[in-house]
Amino acid sequence: MLPASSWPLRRRPLLALPALPALFAASWGAAHADSPDDQLLIGMSMNNLLSLDPAAATGLDAVTVACNLYDSLLEVDAAEATKLRPSLAQSWTVGEGGRRITLKLRSDARFASGRPLTALHAAWSLQRVLKLNLALASVWKSYGFTAANAATHIRTEDAETLVLDLPQATDPTLVLMTLATSMTGYVIDRDTVLAHEQRGDLGNAWLTTHAAGSGAFELEEWRPKELLTMRRAAHHWQPAAKLRRVVFRHMTESQTLRLMLMRGDLDVAGGMSAPDVRALAKQPDLVVEEVRRATMYYVAVNARHPRFADERVRRAVLRHLIDFQGVASGVLPFYGELQMRPVPPGLPASLPQPGYRFDPSSARRLLAEAGLADGFDTTIRVVAEAPFTGIATSLQATLAQGGIRASILPGTGNQVYGSMRERTFEIIVGRGGGGAEAHPHSGLRALVYNPDNRDSARLSNFQGWRTGYADAALNRLIEQALLTPEAAAQADLYREAQQRFDTRVGAIQPIAQMLDTQVLRRAVKGYRGHPSGATRLREVYKEGRRS
């Protein structure tokens, strides 16, 4: 190189150039950005985290975060999904023939602002859900609540008593479960929110990016699709959270999550692909946690399509031409657990798996009876990600063995579910359904129930309507079971409904119950994945220093 002394003066600053690798080396030699003991670092996809407003947010990502900022009146036990535990409400009773729920709140709960939490706030929060009338209000509307009757049917009797008068007959346990699992059940600090109200939006704009709750953590900073940080709440009515701070980082790439976990730059990572989880499971300092979620993977056909209107064709496709075992062992690991009934296991009304098998000869016989001995051409719409594509690929191969030539049409969620909402698809591999309530009704309602099959009804939030199949008797069974107060009789009716679903082939066939797979560093203790996605972090702590 040219000796520096001969360089013209103006180029002398270039002498700084060698400093660059020195800087690099220095920063490398420095201590790693250790994940400190009192901070939990979580990597997850925040693509669906668009709002923190409990009345407006949709998607599972929002619940994961918001459940730590807010409290509900009740909670569902992480291990036993049917068990309700008190939270802000100490106790509750059901009266008036199952039409009135009275909840008694604790007196010592406070919001992050320091304000005491009373039944007034709880009532206002619920009424707000109905007044804003966004996506999450639909479940309350299905119970008969509206913006008009919210003030009278959701009311306080005193500072510690909240009364819900159910406008129409339904199963009160279901309503309690909704209170416990839905974001709409979070109690919001009314006064703080109304202070930031703009143009009568009940604080919707402000709550999109802020929080006013009573949870174990307070919101520190949120940069959409990038980062969200929470810190331990100053006053919490339960023992203070053990962690000082929680950092959620937006990461969609499974390999990136894996790399950062391996390097110790992350403590918890979710949503990774199966091969990555499998590779990480082998590491001694990492633990894999799988939690069943309420959503189900399914294969559905459009019963309004002339070919699939024939029950024999549906039976051939949905019962005999899906390789359930092959998909379960080859495609599903870490994504889902094989599940062939719309009611998940673990409930009193649950039935064992029906034992459908891949049986191309029976399928061919049925198709021949339906006059399609030469098979036919069709399309499978599928979201272009794992495991949907794996299921679709397997389906394509097994359909071919039945003589059905299917081409796969991958697309985005918008395109695929859009065609489903318009009822213009033929076969679809999708995921959806199941409300978070551990009650047979939520799964049946979302997946099977179809009270009005006409195009004009546009019940696009029911998979039953989307797939175009309506069974009046099944609908009646579902409605009846919901209103049966006696537990044993209710369970019998749900079992009957499932058996009817079994014999009368509908248009949708569940394949798997979704698994939420998280990989944690072994040093993270007290982390319990929750089936509704509400994984509360107040019990979590990290032990020891990373060596």
Added chain:
Amino acid sequence: MSTSTLSAAPTGAWQAWCADAAATARKLLANPLTAIGVAVIAVLVAVALFAPWIATHDPLRQDLFAALQPPGAAHWFGTDEFGRDVFSRLVHGTRITLFIVTLVTVVVGPLGMAVGVVSGYFGGKVDTLCMRVADVFLSFPSLVLALAFVAALGPGLDHAVLAIALTAWPPIARLARAEAMTLRQADFIVSAQLQGASHLRVLWRHLAPLCLPSVLVRLTMNMASVVLTAAGLGFLGLGAQPPLPEWGSMISEGRRYMLDSWWTVAAPGAAILAVSMAFNLLGDGLNDALDPRQSS
């Protein structure tokens, strides 16, 4: 009959052009780097033409049991997550790459030249209008604009080609315009006009052929960036859709398995690198060969 083009005097514009081209080609190939570039492109074209015979497997056939196999005897470059043979997908991908490059060049070349030559020849309002439109497209990074177009039209190979073409014509137009503007005052143009040649005739028979060489060089130099832009779009999921074996989308899909199955990403990446380099080398060589200042 003499075989040397130098000894016989050219008998027309076309023959002169051919003699020129032959001399340029010789100069080109004299440079080893350019020769390598030409060779690689020749290989690319050959592979694309004979893809079905060169590929060892069907690029679309899935075999879930042989997913993510490392390179070996059965699969020279291994398999991807669906069990498809990477080598065969690479080979068939040359067709897609060539398709994109050719289509973009075929659209951009005539379009850009037409706009530029017309703009430079007529000047005035026509010029202002055309250049304003070109400015709109130029005041934006081409990948981002292509991204916007494809996002609007929907992902797909044809839409990606269209989007790239829409962003690639302005520089060609500007170049052709600059050339036309210098040449329109030339004597032979004026004499042709005086002889009663219509504008169309002047443009087509006189101006355009003279602007052609620099436009061709520019087009060749652009081909490399077309390959990279197309791969970038494929990487973002907006180009050729699965299961088409486009190299950029192969990298995007293989990225999810990169840590354990490096071949899913290394092979398409190396292919893009090689082809892009080859076009760059050729473009560079053409530039050097045709630039009078660089002759030593």
Added chain:
Amino acid sequence: MNLKWIRGGSSAGLALLGLLLLTFMIGRVMPLDPVLAIVGPDADRATYEQVYQQLGLDRPLWVQFGRYLGDLAQGDLGGSLLTGLPVTQDLARVLPATLELATLAILLGALLGVPLGVWAASHHKRWPDHVARVLGLVGHSTPIFWFGMMGLLVFYAWLGWAGGIGRIGLGFEGAVPRVSGLMLVDTLLAGDTAAFRSALRHLLLPACVLGLHSMAYLSRMTRSFMLAQLTQEYITTARVKGLSRRQVVWGHAFLNIRVQLLTILALAYGGLLEGAVLVETVFGWPGFGSYLTGSLLLGDMNAVMGSVLVIGLLFVALNLTADALYRVFDPRARS
């Protein structure tokens, strides 16, 4: 001089308007539905209609565009349809991240590329020239996203030298108050050296990857500018006069290409914004490129239009700067 500025400015303004119109059209043609993104796939029809009207999507196209332009005149870029935050706020958050990355990248590219180009030109047609050309070509031909992925794999996963995803280690996120938006500056201002080191480790790799591209471009251009100079008579005169090769190359020829280099640098900076889109995707860098791509893929029209405007302005500014620099520094161009 003034008239030229005005004319230049107005043509730039027209170009921007055309760009906005183009983007607006694109935004309306998009098959993506921002309403669906907000309400989720399981919402019922009434909710959908409600949000649709709230967003003003039921008005005719021209009314929407007119309203947008009107807001623009008041400095309001609208709100991101998805986050509800003002687009100006979003942009103020993401632009510094990209600027930090691009600036370091161009510095690296210039510091490596310019000397390389000079070296290649001064040894024209001999092996240094070929080596430099190949290096430059490799840099120019490598798909930048692939290179970034390889870099992450080697330098982060295997060697642990570079930082991982993001601008700073997760443990330091939010620990340093945001003053300028440039992580290196902010951590220094806060006096937090551990955070500074973490930020540097995270910045170096993506900057190197981006810088490689501009290095290739800059070395090619420097080489061709230098070649144009070195074949001129005054160079031969200088050699004949007895000046050493070094002095001739750096003291004479290089000084004459400074102007062109500056303009090329300005243009290269703009070109980096293109590469930034891909690099930010690979490195999870929360900058302008990620923001634009994300908004495009979700159909968030206000965010896309705001981003288009900003990037158009940046490009126009860079072009005008390049023009101005040329006119200021090159006496031959002033007339």
